[in-house]
Amino acid sequence: MSDHVPAERAHLPLYDDTNRLKLGTFATNVSNGMSISQAPTSYEVTWSHTVGLARQAEEMGLDMVVPIGRWRGFGGETNFNGECFETYTWAAGLAQATERIMVFATSHVPVIHPILAAKQAATIDHISGGRFGLNLVMGWFKPEMEMFGATQREHDERYRVGEEWLSIVRRLWTEDEPLTVDGEFYSAVDAESWPKPLSRPHPVVMNAGSSPAGSDFSARNADISFVTVDDPATAEPMVSGFKRMAFEQYGRRPKLFSGAFVICRDTEAEAQDALREILDGGDRQAARNLMSILGVQSRSFGDILAQESAEDRFIAGWSAPTFIGTPEQIAQRFVDITDIGVDGMVLGFHDYAEELAYFDKNVMPLLKQAGIRA
């Protein structure tokens, strides 16, 4: 496959070459977002607030809104993430409420049937005029899968289920003939799905698997893959290694994204104070619950979980790299990460509305000056 972008995708912010670093918000559909803390915030899970944040992101020129796929909370005083808008319906609502920004759903493979997923995605793609994207997660949170009476499969097998699931979805999106499948995990008889999505060849697919099985799935299937870049100075081999692997093994060039939790203030001291406030308000029980399940069920967080500061890293940003500092310092992190070949970032904030406004006023102009945003 070449870098060729089909005409039906050329309108998408993801393929807009003027913005070298794509930017999106993450987790604005779940209570407490990426912040396991009771520190004061205007953030809440109400429809008006979540729509407001999507419009705010669109107005400041961001490229996408990506939700967390979540079905239950993590306990503790906050029942962290326990209020969670279902993501296909969330995306459908936001598609109607916005005009340019890409809207994603985050789909748990084991609990959504592929025919339903294909059709919901096609419907949202029509509502949005071809701006829909699908983030695929295999489901690492066992109690969540058990809510559905679903089996929590062995880690790598989850990706084999995902492969078969996505193959059905992709064929329903792209093929005109009825589809009969007698697979290892799914079967279908004369399945059809009309209308086809507007996006061609199909809506953008995102995946954040990072274990060997997860990266391989992502390289084979995703249009957007994720790596975790803690330090741009040392991460270049990982970034170029993933891109090389995807191209050499599968002839594919997925965009490579990373996540970050941003705390940006006028001075470093103020940014550190804001971090301290989040940690002081931390819901440590919820963080521990999350970490203990994650340690058993996922293969990708071992290094972070072993760190002494792991609990703090989860409280302030769900263990994502934290970008803490002044607008100049944060802008430099974005430039450094772009320079090593990262194509985009999804961002979390403790107080999205307030901090996006600050980011727009103080960081976006620096990103434009540096030439990574238009």
Ligand SMILES: Cc1cc2nc3c(=O)[nH]c(=O)nc-3n(C[C@H](O)[C@H](O)[C@H](O)COP(=O)(O)O)c2cc1C
């Ligand atoms: C940016 C990002 C977003 C993610 N979103 C979700 C999500 O919404 N729901 C979920 O259950 N897992 C989510 N995950 C976890 C991944 O799906 C995946 O399970 C995790 O990265 C572990 O990778 P592995 O399965 O390759 O071990 C996310 C991970 C990242 C880095």
